Amino acid sequence: MSLSRFLIRRTAYSIFVLLGLSMVIFIIARIMPGDPARMAVGARAPQWVVDRIRTHMHLDQPLPVQYYYWLKDALQGDFGLSLITQRPVTNDIKEFLPASLELVILSALISSIAGIGLGILSAHYKDTWIDNLVRVFSYTGIVTPSFVFAILFVLVFGFTLDWFPIIGRISDNLTAPPLHTGLITIDSLMAWQPKVFIDAIWHMILPAMALAMGSIAQAARITRSSMADNMSKDYIAAARTLGVPERLVSGRLLLKPSLIPTISILGLDIAATISVAFLVELIFNWPGLGRYGMTAMLHKDLNAISAVILIFGAIFIIANIIVDLVVAYLDPRIRLRAARSD
């Protein structure tokens, strides 16, 4: 099976899964007690307005029909009005999503570099104090929930040491660059405001670290164990005996295959940090989609909740496809297996 057919099949299945997810979300939104029509117009609106809204929102129709209309609107990017902001949910998402993406991307960078780096270090110095230190660290990272990290970071690096700011995306004395992408780092570079760029990165470090800690630990642990496994394999010994340069042995022969399990786990972990961002954004008062979604949940803002979950689901699914593709690219065995089974 070629990579493109693999991709097509994977995408088609993902669309099915997303449709299923939308159905689950629709059902969740409908099990909520209370009348959506009444909630949309407020408690003081006269009954005839409520009735008219009910007809307008197709709430007088059977559930499958309601789902059809809801999905049709959602596909056109119309999730209705948000109860909290009184704006179309789509506008809110456009405003809040970039901030979350920026955070998740930085945290992904941190966790890949630090996680794989620590893993290599640990495997290279196997059974020395460096290895033990990394292993203790990764155990701690795995057992500590990210919101606990967030609070400890705020306390230690924010308040006590005062190294990093703990609230918002940029300092008050700076003005945000004109919006193009919504990602302050990229916008500030486009407008060539290096000071804003550095300030924005500075604001992102603590929340991104809090998000990344779990995946750093996980990646370090897996890289270490898979490198340690491969180190004792015959092909490495054979390559060394045949006089293959050490750089090639440890780089291409040892590192590349050892990274495959790390990448598949790391990819899923990074995609899952989106959900953890819900809490971390709340703690750092980060104006992202997680905080928006959380506020929506606490206020039972159904349109916003549905949209946020659907978008996070889509991001998670896309991330999964990308991970599969990268792993298939790196690991010829998977491609071969797929080709045989096809």
Place this chain on the structure above:
Amino acid sequence: MNKVTPTDHPFNSNITLEQISSLERASQRDNIGRAWYKFSRNPMSVVGLSLVVSLILLAIFAPYIAPYPKHAGPFTDFPNAKTPPGLDYLFGTDQIGRDVLSRIIFGLRSSLLMGVVVLVLVVPPGVMLGLLAGYFQDTWIDTVSMRITDIFLAVPPLILALAVASVLKPNLWNGMLAVSLMWWPWYARLVYGLTTTLRNESFVSAAEVAGASTWHILFREILPNTLSPILTKISIDIAWVIIIGSMLSFVGLGVQPPEPSLGTMIADGSRYLPDQWWISVFPALTIVLIVLGFNLMGDGVRDMFASEES
């Protein structure tokens, strides 16, 4: 241990029933001994087990152990509010003068209860679905149940659990329900994978040929062979469920005040950072301790089963 000599081999007709049952008992004792040996070979597993047992004992006997049991409820003592950790209050007092240590000890109850109840709720249906779908692979049962499973696995469980919890009335039981609704697919997927392999094993074919009922094959032939991965997953999952439970109460969708819960204590306490750090930091460290205990114990359980297979 009773040594099996040719004369008292079970197939030898001279043997009495009592001898057989005593042999069986001895081999059971032996298995337990061997399992404990494998579990305790890594001292960290024993540390984890002791940690878990002590936390459970603390939770059960909270009213007798907590220094100020009354502080677990709606209690105020403003003159002593925000007292730093000291001899009277080991972990200090919170913003309305309640002993943080006592509230942590009582807070353990809802955390541990969450872990246990959720797994009791999700494991049987998840395992059942996985067994059925795996055994009837490539039939409509497989297609329908595994596609539904995929949908639930498509989103991180925390997000959907938050969404479900947010539309229900916030309390401990609805929080458990929300997490349970999102957790069964992991077991369905695990058992499905195991069953699709096991159903092609010769002992299953033998049972089929012998005319055993589907029920017998599912529960007597296949299920016992899936138990060790299931138990290993359970021992690791408890920690995750407890984390998600604390996240729900952290955002206010779980246990409601004045009932103490670690998540709520962290959330409330984080407003008094950095000056009254003890209000949030001690509950946070307690969660780390719980998760650490269950993880170390889970590693031991994995070792116990892993070496049994090799």
